Amino acid sequence: xxxxxxxxxxxxxxVREFLxxxxxxxxxxxxxxxxxxxxxxxxxxxxxxxxGPALAAEEQARLVALLGHDGDLDTLAHELIEAIRAGRMDxxxxxxxxxxxxxxxxxxxxxxxxxxxxRRALHDSDA
Amino acid sequence: xxxxxxSLAAAVARHLGAAMGDHPRVEALSRLTAGAANxxxxxDVIGMLPSGEEQRFxxxxxxxxxxxxxxxxxxxxxxxxxxxxxRAARDAGVAAAEVLFILDAEDDLGDxxxxxxxxxxxxxxxxxxxxxxxxxxxHLARDCGRTLAQLHSVDPARLPTLTTLGxxxxxxxxxxxxxxxxxxxxxxxxxxxxxxxHRQDPRRLTLVHGDFRNGNxxxxxxxxxxxxxxxxxxxxxxxEDLGWLCVTSWRFGEIDHPVGGxxxxxxxxxGYEAAGGGNVNPEAxxxxxxxxxxxxxxxxxxxxxxxxxxxxxxxxxxxxxxxxSETELDLLNLLT
Numbered sequence: 001x002x003x004x005x006x007x008x009x010x011x012x013x014x015v016r017e018f019l020x021x022x023x024x025x026x027x028x029x030x031x032x033x034x035x036x037x038x039x040x041x042x043x044x045x046x047x048x049x050x051x052g053p054a055l056a057a058e059e060q061a062r063l064v065a066l067l068g069h070d071g072d073l074d075t076l077a078h079e080l081i082e083a084i085r086a087g088r089m090d091x092x093x094x095x096x097x098x099x100x101x102x103x104x105x106x107x108x109x110x111x112x113x114x115x116x117x118x119r120r121a122l123h124d125s126d127a
Numbered sequence: 128x129x130x131x132x133x134s135l136a137a138a139v140a141r142h143l144g145a146a147m148g149d150h151p152r153v154e155a156l157s158r159l160t161a162g163a164a165n166x167x168x169x170x171d172v173i174g175m176l177p178s179g180e181e182q183r184f185x186x187x188x189x190x191x192x193x194x195x196x197x198x199x200x201x202x203x204x205x206x207x208x209x210x211x212x213x214r215a216a217r218d219a220g221v222a223a224a225e226v227l228f229i230l231d232a233e234d235d236l237g238d239x240x241x242x243x244x245x246x247x248x249x250x251x252x253x254x255x256x257x258x259x260x261x262x263x264x265x266h267l268a269r270d271c272g273r274t275l276a277q278l279h280s281v282d283p284a285r286l287p288t289l290t291t292l293g294x295x296x297x298x299x300x301x302x303x304x305x306x307x308x309x310x311x312x313x314x315x316x317x318x319x320x321x322x323x324x325h326r327q328d329p330r331r332l333t334l335v336h337g338d339f340r341n342g343n344x345x346x347x348x349x350x351x352x353x354x355x356x357x358x359x360x361x362x363x364x365x366x367e368d369l370g371w372l373c374v375t376s377w378r379f380g381e382i383d384h385p386v387g388g389x390x391x392x393x394x395x396x397x398g399y400e401a402a403g404g405g406n407v408n409p410e411a412x413x414x415x416x417x418x419x420x421x422x423x424x425x426x427x428x429x430x431x432x433x434x435x436x437x438x439x440x441x442x443x444x445x446x447x448x449x450x451x452s453e454t455e456l457d458l459l460n461l462l463t
Binding site: 033034037038040041044078080081085090097101107112118120 | 312381459
């Protein structure tokens with residue numbers, strides 16, 4: 001199954017291209033708007049299929065380092081918010097803001113890499 | 128839609144009576160916004176002057192037909208209350224459309240009101256990028272300051288009963304909503320903690336618009352023609368309106384212009400103080416900008432969960448949940 005073609009990313013891409021080239025040009029009003037949203041959703045899916053697993057693994061590894069023990073991503077993420085809610089961690093906690101920034105940058109790489117604050121942050125980290 | 132046209136014509140005749148002649152007609156009815164709980168319609172009233180001359184008058188109907196609870200806001204102001212606030216603000220000099228009449232039970236058109244239709248630009252990207260508004264952009268932040276000073280000076284005695292929403296109540300309310308989703312967004316927890324630790328007591332309580340931002344302003348090349356969408360009006364810290372106007376999400380990509388994507392904070396504050404709004408506390412404005420950024424992020428979650436729960440299935444509502452990360456980055460940039 002792993003090598004079956006078309007792959008899931010290829011199928012999603014095909015639907016997205018169909019919407020962009022054959023459906024969108026003839027549309028107006030709210031259907032045109034919602035189709036643009038649908039195309040953007042498929043772009044998010046394509047990016048997450050490509051990069052999501054690696055980014056999640058990086059987030060999990062950072063959480064292991066920050067919290068000092070192993071665990072799956074979901075459990076560790078809940079443990080982190082519990083630590084913040086209980087006041088055991090805050091903006092001054094070493095490594096916390098760096099971890100959150102890396103996590104948010106990874107999310108935006110998938111959700112909306114055109115967001116201006118993201119582009120600025122990428123540019124600043126390159127400089 | 129024919130039924131709505133007829134009901135509206137009857138309502139216009141009842142409320143506006145002689146001003147529109149004996150048998151006012153309603154034409155060109157069209158829906159401007161789609162939403163389960165909030166509808167905005169545009170229509171023309173054609174009336175007969177005593178001289179026998181026809182006159183055409185552009186109107187806007189805003190109503191909630193009484194279905195769904197998606198539009199239920201923090202304020203529960205209702206459309207009639209919204210209209211009363213808009214009237215009081217206009218009487219105090221705030222640029223806003225004239226409310227012509229408020230619907231009542233006999234109209235059988237739901238909760239709503241009819242106002243005069245104004246012409247102008249409301250699309251943020253046009254206001255920020257079109258050459259036609261280049262000159263406007265040089266003074267719009269100052270104009271917003273003046274408008275907010277007028278808005279905050281409305282005599283509370285002339286307003287309907289409004290909910291008082293300070294920082295404490297709002298942090299509590301949005302924090303509860305966020306935690307109930309059970310979806311961990313650690314930046315939101317950090318922001319909620321920061322907001323609780325840095326709370327600023329308001330210097331005074333005033334009318335607060337609650338959604339004063341690029342997108343709810345109708346402008347012309349000369350200035351602000353109307354402040355729109357009064358449904359989130361409440362009593363609170365006037366600095367809330369200044370902070371919300373500066374939230375990065377409302378800059379539409381022009382992030383170096385913190386005021387709505389078109390101006391600088393100093394100009395906003397100067398316009399506010401020059402128009403008698405009192406001294407601006409920049410720390411409080413910043414505090415409310417942090418709160419506003421968090422609030423928009425949680426509002427995105429609310430909209431996505433309204434899709435996920437099946438309340439209002441929509442690709443747009445599904446997609447907006449992926450805008451939460453935008454507010455997370457902006458919050459990290461603000462929290463120090």
